[in-house]
Amino acid sequence: MEYRLLLPELVLAVGILAIILVDLWTAVERKRWTAFGLAALTFGAYLIAVTSLVGVKEVAFAGHLLVDDWSTFFKLFFGITGLLMLLLSFEYVKERALPPAEFLALLIGAYLGISILLGSENLLTLYIGLELISLTSYLLAAFLRQDPLSTEAGLKYFLLGSIASAALLCGISFLYGVTGSLSLIVLAQHLAVAQGMVVTGTILLLSGLLFKLAAVPFQVWAPDALQGAPTPITAFFSVGAKVAVLAFFGRFLALFAGEFAQEINYYFLLIAIASMTIGNLAALRQTNLKRLMAYSSIAHVGYLLVAFVLGTPAAYAALQVYVAVYAAANLGIFAIILWAESQGRGLEIQGFQGLGRVQPLFGLALGVFVFSLVGIPPTGGFMGKLLLFMASVEEAHYLLAVIMVLNGVLSVAYYYRMLRSAFFEEGEWNLQEGDGHALGAVVLVAVVVILFTGVWPGWLQGLTSLPM
Amino acid sequence: MSFEQVLFIIVSLILLASALGAVFARRIMHSALLAVAAFTGVGGIYAILGSHFLAVAQVLIYIGAVAIVLLFAVMLSQQREISGSNPVRKQKLWKNWVTWAAFGVGLVMVLYFTVNLATPTASQEIPLIHTEPATSLEGLSELLFREYLVPFELVSLLLLLVVIGAVVIARKENDPQ
Numbered sequence: 315m316e317y318r319l320l321l322p323e324l325v326l327a328v329g330i331l332a333i334i335l336v337d338l339w340t341a342v343e344r345k346r347w348t349a350f351g352l353a354a355l356t357f358g359a360y361l362i363a364v365t366s367l368v369g370v371k372e373v374a375f376a377g378h379l380l381v382d383d384w385s386t387f388f389k390l391f392f393g394i395t396g397l398l399m400l401l402l403s404f405e406y407v408k409e410r411a412l413p414p415a416e417f418l419a420l421l422i423g424a425y426l427g428i429s430i431l432l433g434s435e436n437l438l439t440l441y442i443g444l445e446l447i448s449l450t451s452y453l454l455a456a457f458l459r460q461d462p463l464s465t466e467a468g469l470k471y472f473l474l475g476s477i478a479s480a481a482l483l484c485g486i487s488f489l490y491g492v493t494g495s496l497s498l499i500v501l502a503q504h505l506a507v508a509q510g511m512v513v514t515g516t517i518l519l520l521s522g523l524l525f526k527l528a529a530v531p532f533q534v535w536a537p538d539a540l541q542g543a544p545t546p547i548t549a550f551f552s553v554g555a556k557v558a559v560l561a562f563f564g565r566f567l568a569l570f571a572g573e574f575a576q577e578i579n580y581y582f583l584l585i586a587i588a589s590m591t592i593g594n595l596a597a598l599r600q601t602n603l604k605r606l607m608a609y610s611s612i613a614h615v616g617y618l619l620v621a622f623v624l625g626t627p628a629a630y631a632a633l634q635v636y637v638a639v640y641a642a643a644n645l646g647i648f649a650i651i652l653w654a655e656s657q658g659r660g661l662e663i664q665g666f667q668g669l670g671r672v673q674p675l676f677g678l679a680l681g682v683f684v685f686s687l688v689g690i691p692p693t694g695g696f697m698g699k700l701l702l703f704m705a706s707v708e709e710a711h712y713l714l715a716v717i718m719v720l721n722g723v724l725s726v727a728y729y730y731r732m733l734r735s736a737f738f739e740e741g742e743w744n745l746q747e748g749d750g751h752a753l754g755a756v757v758l759v760a761v762v763v764i765l766f767t768g769v770w771p772g773w774l775q776g777l778t779s780l781p782m
Numbered sequence: 783m784s785f786e787q788v789l790f791i792i793v794s795l796i797l798l799a800s801a802l803g804a805v806f807a808r809r810i811m812h813s814a815l816l817a818v819a820a821f822t823g824v825g826g827i828y829a830i831l832g833s834h835f836l837a838v839a840q841v842l843i844y845i846g847a848v849a850i851v852l853l854f855a856v857m858l859s860q861q862r863e864i865s866g867s868n869p870v871r872k873q874k875l876w877k878n879w880v881t882w883a884a885f886g887v888g889l890v891m892v893l894y895f896t897v898n899l900a901t902p903t904a905s906q907e908i909p910l911i912h913t914e915p916a917t918s919l920e921g922l923s924e925l926l927f928r929e930y931l932v933p934f935e936l937v938s939l940l941l942l943l944v945v946i947g948a949v950v951i952a953r954k955e956n957d958p959q
Contacts, residue, residue, distance in 0.1 A: 376928070378933060413950060419946055446939075449940065453943075453944070453948075453950070453951060
């Protein structure tokens with residue numbers, strides 16, 4: 315039965331509708347618990363539904379849905395980050411008096427888009443998945459209505475994002491016009507002997523996707539959007555849509571072959587190097603934590619794109635390990651930022667001053683996350699970087715490997731400032747009795763994932779697989 | 783040149799002119815009306831391409847419904863002097879010459895690649911998939927509820943979410959939930 319393959323997406327859709335409907339009959343003081351409970355149920359059911367598809371390789375619904383282990387890996391990844399997102403936003407929604415049901419409906423809508431994007435074998439489903447992610451993201455970025463920064467973030471993201479969507483659609487229309495099909499597999503046959511409009515269309519399509527990734531020539535929107543958005547949403551932006559688009563790139567580029575593929579590869583190499591270098595250089599001067607993380611995520615996208623430049627199975631496996639560890643470290647850091655924010659410490663880097671003294675466990679965790687993002691053993695970040703590094707040496711991309719290492723050194727400079735602030739500077743803290751349990755849980759999960767992967771990356775590698 | 787081509791060129795020119803006019807008109811009301819003209823032009827292109835149902839739907843929905851809502855929104859929100867009310871006109875556009883130059887270079891490059899590389903078929907070796915366009919209502923519904931069922935249902939969810947989000951963003955500050 316085909317609908318079995320669509321089960322994860324159906325679960326999310328039902329979850330959205332249930333959250334909105336149940337909210338109408340819930341008393342105001344119970345709204346938050348009800349909505350978050352339902353959302354947790356939705357993500358739990360989603361994870362179960364995805365697990366039932368492990369090992370399945372099928373195309374269904376006239377090519378609009380594709381299930382293989384590549385998409386299943388990322389769907390599992392997103393199910394888990396979805397649960398962590400709930401923990402991250404649970405207290406925030408109360409502090410800022412945000413409407414919980416609408417917030418979660420939009421968030422799950424973004425996850426539905428991600429899930430569709432991961433399983434798309436068709437340019438139409440790709441576009442709808444991307445729009446589900448983008449439109450909900452614009453709205454979530456502007457969700458703090460009293461905050462002019464948030465409105466600015468939403469508006470900027472919306473305007474620039476629409477232009478990117480227009481470029482993407484234009485590319486899709488070219489490709490459809492020339493090939494007569496929206497299927498990626500048919501498209502791949504044309505790309506092997508690419509000529510004419512196929513080239514123009516592909517370049518436009520890739521530009522639109524690179525915009526969503528915030529890779530370097532298309533990165534301008536990212537710092538403003540990530541700074542102004544509500545902090546949990548910033549965390550979502552730094553892992554959600556980016557990783558989904560990267561996963562789609564994996565599928566798309568795996569179909570590539572021939573002369574044009576090599577040319578595209580060359581551009582990807584340039585984009586990867588530019589992203590990591592410019593992201594790291596720009597991060598050096600940032601004092602706002604969210605902006606700093608925005609630039610750091612641009613740099614990490616650069617590393618991740620390296621996997622596609624190499625295109626070997628080893629590189630694809632490295633990408634999956636890197637993504638999991640990167641997401642864990644990022645969500646963990648954002649949990650600590652959120653905690654400092656809830657203690658009235660602001661979002662500047664000075665907000666961390668004295669963190670190591672007042673909350674030693676969070677301070678220690680921050681150390682683990684920063685080490686992982688830089689790539690210092692025994693953290694998972696080291697394993698991710700090492701695997702990518704070995705993959706590029708195997709392919710005799712020595713210069714690329716050197717640039718990656720130099721960039722790692724460069725990134726130490728700004729990550730170190732977080733640690734210096736937390737451990738070697740004094741700050742005034744008026745600790746409020748509040749429950750940071752939800753945030754603490756995120757930190758704990760992130761630390762466990764990072765350290766476990768750092769010691770034994772085999773467990774993650776056992777889960778990885780190649781796109782069909 | 784066939785009759786259809788002539789018609790296509792005329793409709794496209796009207797469409798382009800009214801779309802540009804909608805962006806640069808001095809009064810926001812004129813912008814709205816020119817946008818309606820652009821919608822009509824799109825409907826005309828559908829008709830020329832043989833999608834009569836789509837053309838009718840375009841006229842019904844965009845000109846019948848969207849345009850009216852657009853005009854209402856303009857009339858309800860504009861309480862001040864209406865001349866020069868288009869926010870685009872307030873920006874000194876010529877000052878952003880770097881942007882214009884970059885935009886121009888990009889446009890020229892796209893046009894160059896398109897014209898120079900454009901060949902009627904992508905390649906000779908691979909057969910083109912040619913599907914007869916569904917012009918009848920039955921054909922369209924067959925497509926919507928069979929081949930394009932998943933995207934169709936997803937779009938409905940997308941619209942629902944966007945409406946919810948828009949209400950949240952536009953709601954009054956102290957509104958009870």
